[in-house]
Amino acid sequence: MYVFRRIFLMFPIIAFCISASADEIPIGWIGPLTGNSAVLGVDSVKTISMVFGKVNSKGGIGGRKLRLVAEDDQYQTAKSLTAYRKLVAVDGARFIFVITYGGLFALADAAERDKVILVDPLDCDEKIAALNKYVLCVAKTTESLGTIAAERAVRDNHLPAAIAYLEGDPFPKVTAEHAKDRLVKLGAEPVIFEGYQSGASDFRALIGRMKKAGAKSLFMYGYDE
Template sequence: MISLNREFLQRTGIVAMLITGLSLTISGCQNGGSDEILIGHYGSLTGSQATFGISTDNGIKMAIEELNAAGGINGRKVKLVTYDDKGEAREASTAVTRLVTKDGVVAVIGEVASGLSLAAAPICQEGGVPMISPSSTNPKVTKVGDMIFRVCFIDPFQGKVCAKFAREHESLKASKAAIVTDQGSPYSVGLEEEFEKSFVAFGGTVVSKQTYQAGDQDYSAQLTSIRAAEPDVIFVPGYYTEVASMILQARKLGMTQPFVGADGWDSAKLGEIAGDAINGCFYSNHYSQEDPSPKIQDFIAKYKAKHNETPDALAALGHDSAMILFDAMKKAGTLEGAAIAAELAKTKDFDGITGKISIDAERNAVKSAVMLEMKNGVPKYVATIQPGE
């Protein structure tokens, strides 16, 4: 018995040593050179929202390259650590916990989807690490705490923009709307509420409300119900994979109504999957690729040269959130979370790709939105709507 125990102890000892050694090597690798500043990014690099994370990551990396080429932050270079959250809330929490506690990043950028930002924001808030969401529009995200920021507009504005557009734009002039919501997504549910409120306030009626779940493949039951309610327009605040399948199925059912959506549609995949079925549908977005402003065209040219595709709004917002963060880090002169957050909160009229960015008291950006129309699989600029309107 004693000899067995000794053997057991020896074995456990060896295993423990191996594990410690291994974890030391791993953490040694991740901390990088001591003079580099680590920034974290969590995003969906795979899964049904994969283009969101990939575009954002490309945008952030471009900003970092520009910064490092120009000398970094007070002489120190910045390095990005990116983790894939696969578009799942559970994975997002794990990724951010790892960024905050293990990698010890100075700040975190992410997520695109509001549901995932909401899952990870409390971890950054508690860890005292500033988090900037490039494109989560649900108002609740920044309400998590004073460490959480965003560089995009929020859904009460976006919902109103879509409702006003559906009601007043000459090719729509809709009085009856149907809404299809992803019931598991805070982004979708929040936008649905704002849209309905505004659409009714502008004198329209909502004739049918349907729901689906992320990953659903069949929408015929919802669409048949909607078809029976005879709306003029169908509002779908969802993400591109599901939206594209839904529109394809609607067209097969002989429904010709235009669909209207929001920034969750913004992906090159939308046109690829839906093809001609999506022509004549509209969505609100953060910027238009056709904007002639030299800053935007310069960004598009650089991005195209590197990735061989036109950057969507998520790439531009990824770039902007990194730039705003660097600006705040330079001004703070320290890498302390609270100091950086204080500088981020003071951001005013920052000249970003997606427009002038000012952070308000609620840590949201106040910006204009654009409406785009899908034509031959690509989004074309239709209108710009200012925050005051």
């Protein structure tokens, strides 16, 4: 219900930024639908499609139906840029959901130039807030994903803790750093803080280091590992 409510709150903005002469409203979506990070995108598209279906069944927005145009970028920034250009130039989208964290930053300047609204429905942090007025976020703060886990570990005495994060992607590292910072402030510095490569599937060495360090919990920030 919370996710539905966040999307519904976007409708006044959608109506404002779309030409009144359009028979339908193309809404763009950029994110991973295939690859290691597909778990982030598949459910997002399903949820937004369900919401749009409900709105369209009641006449749409101002008599215009919403049409979701989803582009798979496999959570790769370069592909986010290609998807953005296609959505704006070919599909005429003036409002685009962006799931890929790094892609959001890469697209910010183009969105300001083109006067296209970008919305991140998954992440919200100070770095996103510092971008231009055409970039919005409607999610819980990214920081909270790390701080809440840290506070829970301290509360339930799952200490000492180890933290591992996916390298090459800003989102997992940012979240991991917030978890580490919160643990340190609570007097429970993690015994392990390290990154791992995309595609990794054998974590026996990490588990061995955890056992040696006496870790009782693992914060793992990635996707489908």
